[in-house]
Amino acid sequence: MRDIVISVHDLTKCFGSFTAVDNISFDVAKGEIFGFLGANGAGKTTAMRMLCGLSYPTSGRGTVAGYDIMREGEEIKRHIGYMSQKFSLYNDLTVWENMNLFAGIYGLSKEETKKRSEELLSQLNFLSERNTLVGSLPLGWKQKLAFVVATIHNPDVVFLDEPTGGVDPITRRQFWELIYKASERGTTIFVTTHYMDEAEYCSRVSIMVDGKICALDTPTRLKEKYSAKSMDEVFRTLARKAERGE
Amino acid sequence: MNIIETYNLSKSYNGVSALNDISFGVEQGELFGLIGPDGAGKTTLFRLLATLLNPDSGSAVVNGYDIAKDYQKIRSCIGYMPGRFSLYPDLSVEENLNFFAALFGVDIKESYSLIAPIYKQIEPFKSRRAGKLSGGMKQKLALSCALIHKPAVLLLDEPTTGVDAVSRSEFWDMLSQLKESGITTLVSTPYMDEALRCDRIALCNEGRILGIDTPARITAEFNSKLYSISANNMYALLNAARKIEGVIECYPFGEKHHLVADNNFNPEIFISKLSYIEGVTIEPAEPTIEDMFIKLMKQ
Incomplete structure (x- = not known):
């Protein structure tokens, strides 16, 4: 049995009389690439905020990286990485300064920072660019850099929000290779996305409709089950059943 | 004769090239896709064709008018939907539509049949403020407003970006319907799979066109x-x-x-x-x- 890194049971979040997340339960294993899908308004963001320690559930229980999502939000934040779809490094700092800043925020020592930064930059073949302003880098490089910065503190889980939206097909594949590599080393990857072709890259995928998880399996098995050619078809079949709006 | 024709269009911003020597044509009635990632020059091309920018060099003709000389005439015969939602968030759905009709000096009743298949889906919410609509509904309102004056050419800059798979698919169904009424549509997208919904596509990257043809002929090569x-x-x-x-x-x-x-x-x-x-x-x-x-x- 592989280690479980994310585990939630009957997780529920209500805003007044509105149940945004309705009794969801699932486990994610160490090193898994887990796709978390849902239409606009299905409750994805609310669920993810709870997993990241940014909001507390109304009921239910769960752990992320071994910490209780009901009580240990601050510990969770220290043990996860997050990369938003909006580029979130500082354009007017250099590559090195950005790494230094984020390493500092996560409390890495000077030695650790130096070691990790060099490790990550050489992995990207990027050592020669350490003093380049991030704002002047091509888009694809920024995206790859943002990913490695999100892993600078060796988090157990990295949350990625539409990581490859708008990126050219070659860079996109280099990006997935980085993700595969991180997953090989045991980092768990949690991807939320609108792009059903991003879902095809995940080891397992869950689909949320109206606050509930209505499907969870490998892309191959989901396609078989719904006799669909692509995840896009699977998603449309399930999401069309949604009753609530956005 | 092509309804859109560009001749060696180039545009750069502060010395950084955005479009590099682009020449292509779109036939009357075509659903034509510009497929490419961010930074391909898609938005710049739209802004040139919509006469919001002048090219550094080259020229283009839209519906028989030159983009530099006849820009006023072009503006009344195109419908342009920019990538960023650009209706008035604090006007209601109905007020936005009325406003655009008034700008173009048209009577909504006259063009209602054209927009009906789209507008009917949001009409139940006509008194809701546009800023309070969901992504899919905003997109339908923006398309209705872009169509209100029965344009000859529809320019749609990444209409499906950030929209979920169900709304995306519905949007492409609407574009196919519009094709039936003879409107020419130039639409851009970073989603490669949407290419298959177009009659012809141009694959764009870093300011250049890598190839133009029907999707089937492109993959056959x-x-x-x-x-x-x-x-x-x-x-x-x-x-x-x-x-x-x-x-x-x-x-x-x-x-x-x-x-x-x-x-x-x-x-x-x-x-x-x-x-x-x-x-x-x-x-x-x-x-x-x-x-x-x-x-x-x-x-």
């Missing part, structure tokens, strides 16, 4: 052997496959990897050489627009 491969450990497979004789390249492609091969490649030898990896499979694959895009980018 792939001209190399393509396989899809898988194994229990996909990352190990990727690195190992690249070292096998005859493999031109191998890249992740969703659940499988795609492998491009030359004539020296033999699938049986491939399997036997990789017998140390568990569960290796290989089968021939049909090239997609994305495979072709990768190939053209590398040329």
